[in-house]
Amino acid sequence: MDQIQAMRTFARVVEAGTFTHAADSLQLPKATVTKHVQALEERLRVKLLNRTTRRVTVTTDGAAYYDRAVRLLADFDDMEASMTHARANPRGRLRVDIGTSVARMLIIPRLAEFQQRYPDIQIDLGVSDRTIDLISDNVDCVIRGGELSDQSLVARRIGNLEFITVATPDYLAQHGTPAHPLDLESGHRIVTYFSPVSQRRYPLEFHRDGEVVEVANNPHLTVNESNAYVFAIVAGQGVGQITTFQAQPHLERGELVALLPDWPQPALPVYVVYPPNRHLSAKVRAFVDWAAELFAQNPLLQRA
Structure with missing residues (x-):
């Protein structure tokens, strides 16, 4: 069993709330997700999740394991991202969610520049005026206007x-x-x-x-x-x-x-927002810096 993969899968199930949603966000078959979690429980010899037909809930042991696993996975990602090659050549799939006007007028017309600069990053671009939950929807970062209500997230103000x-x-x-x-x-x-x-x-x-x-x-x-x-x-x-x-x-x-x-x-202030456990991800940092550059280049988006 790939223990790191099993930990990632377990964490995604906890965040998504169901095996089906976790499988969709991980782009894995549901049976594979179930197998990873079961193998992890067998290895640890504890029950991590309570399953029902509609939803899964975390056991006491599962909650404790989840908290430590998330920190460990973040440290593992940070360690890999800290390598010189990873910083110079960030790679992987990046899930971004932005508002419709910003997407149409700013991000999409300039997206080819980002892709040329970072050819090894693949983007899943969600475009909507709806507010999403970064954790449960497994989104790496969002660009949104307005004051922040969730103080647990990391935010960088990039314009007005x-x-x-x-x-x-x-x-x-x-x-x-x-x-x-x-x-x-x-x-x-x-x-x-x-x-x-x-x-x-x-x-x-x-x-x-x-x-x-x-x-x-x-x-x-x-x-x-x-x-x-x-x-x-x-x-x-x-x-x-x-x-x-x-x-x-x-x-x-x-x-x-x-x-x-x-x-x-x-x-109205505009922020790039991302979960705290992903603050050093090379691919997230690349997109955040690039988005900040775009906003800084337009004086209409910098007025106080």
Whole structure:
């Protein structure tokens, strides 16, 4: 039995919650995953997992073994990554998850550069505006905007998202140009964003000299995907708030007009986030550094 492989498999089952999910994330047959765990239990002569038809739970011995195994595996990976060749030539499969707008406008158009620089790294690129669980979904790192809620994760701030209020020239010709945020509460159509996870609807938000105004009076349209949200505003559905990064090409082409510049919304921090036990992985470090380079090269993503 390959003990390291068996330990990795056991840890993945614990994190995924089922043998099936663990097998999918490891790209192994379910029977192989089961065999590894059984062999590990036989070797240790303890029961590590309680199996049910729906889910597996960790025994007391299994929990203690998992904690030490995760640390040992992290040390083992760090040891391999610390070798000069591994640092110079990181390799392996890297699972990354990013938001849809960042994927479409920044990462995917430049991804060939990363692949040319690191030809031995294979990328599984998840693209979604949904918040994922890095541990249970076995993801190496994510790029997300907003303050972090899970303080157990490692995060590197790589930029900021500045928001701007916009509408199309045709829309403004029909409905008029607002001079104050409260003008939007009557005679205007509002386009807002709602979370694909919590379903929360986010109002248009305006700040000036300590005053905060929120406008969400019966929105004309709500959208839960950032690219579709931008396209809806460009299509003339109403007034909305998008990042300057998203808006810039449409402003340059005259497809959108900036509104209420004296009432900005606070910038949203952007982080690359990864589990603490993978902080020295050469392939993760390579992607994190490259993503930080991309954000640093765009002044629209660095404004405070």
